[in-house]
Amino acid sequence: MNKGKAEENKRIVTEFYHAYGIEKDAEKCREFFGDRYIQHNPHVQDGVDHFLRFVQYRKEHYPQGENRVMMTLGDDDKVMLHVHSVLVPGDPGRNLVDTFRVEDGKVVEHWDVIQNVEVLKFPPINDNGLFNQCGDSILCDPDKTDENRALVTAFYETYGLEKDAGKCAGFLGSTYTQHNPHVQDGPEAFLKFVEFRKKNYPHARNEIKITVAQGNLVGFHVHSLLTPDDPGRNLVDIFRVEKGKIVEHWDTIQNIEVLKFPPINDNGLY
Missing domain, CATH: 3.10.450.50 (Nuclear Transport Factor 2; Chain: A,)
Known part of the structure; x- marks a missing residue:
């Protein structure tokens, strides 16, 4: 970079x-x-x-x-x-x-x-909030951008395509902070999710369409499909890396609509 x-x-x-x-x-x-x-x-x-x-x-x-x-x-x-x-x-x-x-x-x-x-109708599962509250101070390790991009990409393909919880475990730190209020903190909770996804949605795929990486932060714009015939979800996952391990995650998730009228442009979502 x-x-x-x-x-x-x-x-x-x-x-x-x-x-x-x-x-x-x-x-x-x-x-x-x-x-x-x-x-x-x-x-x-x-x-x-x-x-x-x-x-x-x-x-x-x-x-x-x-x-x-x-x-x-x-x-x-x-x-x-x-x-x-x-x-x-x-x-x-x-x-x-x-x-x-x-x-x-x-x-x-x-x-x-x-x-x-x-x-929310119930208290959030975690108290971390949806957004980063540290400002630009969260960004560090600019010289490790390419290394971290490769690390997080390998992790994401292991999760989103292979759905291999055991292999995913090697990428995660001892802590894993979640910013989705419906998701538990901790690597164990994430690995349980990967196993659930593999068992219940064996054809699910999270395909990375755009990657933006800087220092210890890596963001993916993704097309997520649970079943082959579903239009899926348009989402972004952002990860923070610390000492070669993935330790924090933010997401934004949007269901893809089945359009009732032709799109205004023909550029596609990705």
């Missing part, structure tokens, strides 16, 4: 996202685009002008809405943002991941995964 390029891409996308998600300044956003903007949400039109119209709409109808970036990963040409989006103060909002591709210093392509934050 080119560390200088990754940091520059993070700067560009962070400034752009603040102009969009906090300031809601359409004209300021325009400065970050080139001559095209490709969307992978089937409900959203391609093009810079359509995005700027959305920013203006949001400013007019949700003036207090904010998209707060909770974690940022930058790679050679992509930046992944884990975001808490709240349109109306007091609303639990949305847990989302926006991933952008940067080309020649301009934002040119976008993927998203959007999950409504539930008002």
Whole structure:
């Protein structure tokens, strides 16, 4: 990974996202685009002008809405943002991941995964919260990016394709912190989940479509299928590595809709 390029891409996308998600300044956003903007949400039109119209709409109808970036990963040409989006103060909002591709210093392509934050009917299974609360201090070990990318990719293929709990155990630390409120902490709970998945969903597959890695953080944009005939789920998994072991996990999970009308763009989710 080119560390200088990754940091520059993070700067560009962070400034752009603040102009969009906090300031809601359409004209300021325009400065970050080139001559095209490709969307992978089937409900959203391609093009810079359509995005700027959305920013203006949001400013007019949700003036207090904010998209707060909770974690940022930058790679050679992509930046992944884990975001808490709240349109109306007091609303639990949305847990989302926006991933952008940067080309020649301009934002040119976008993927998203959007999950409504539930008002839980029972206490959460863990108390870790959905989001990173440590800011940029969570990121370290920039020289180990490639090593950690390979480590977490091997782990994820062992989990998502092979469903081999015994092999997965070798990748996990003595602690494993979960940020999904429905999931237990600890490597033992995760390995039990892998075994359950293999037994009950033998054809399940989690296929990595995009990887963004920086230092000790590795994020995957994934197409998850439990059964071969199911449209599956559009999801992002982000992992933190410590001393060569995977110790923490965040996710954003969105069911893939069976569309009732043709998609607005033909770019696909991935």
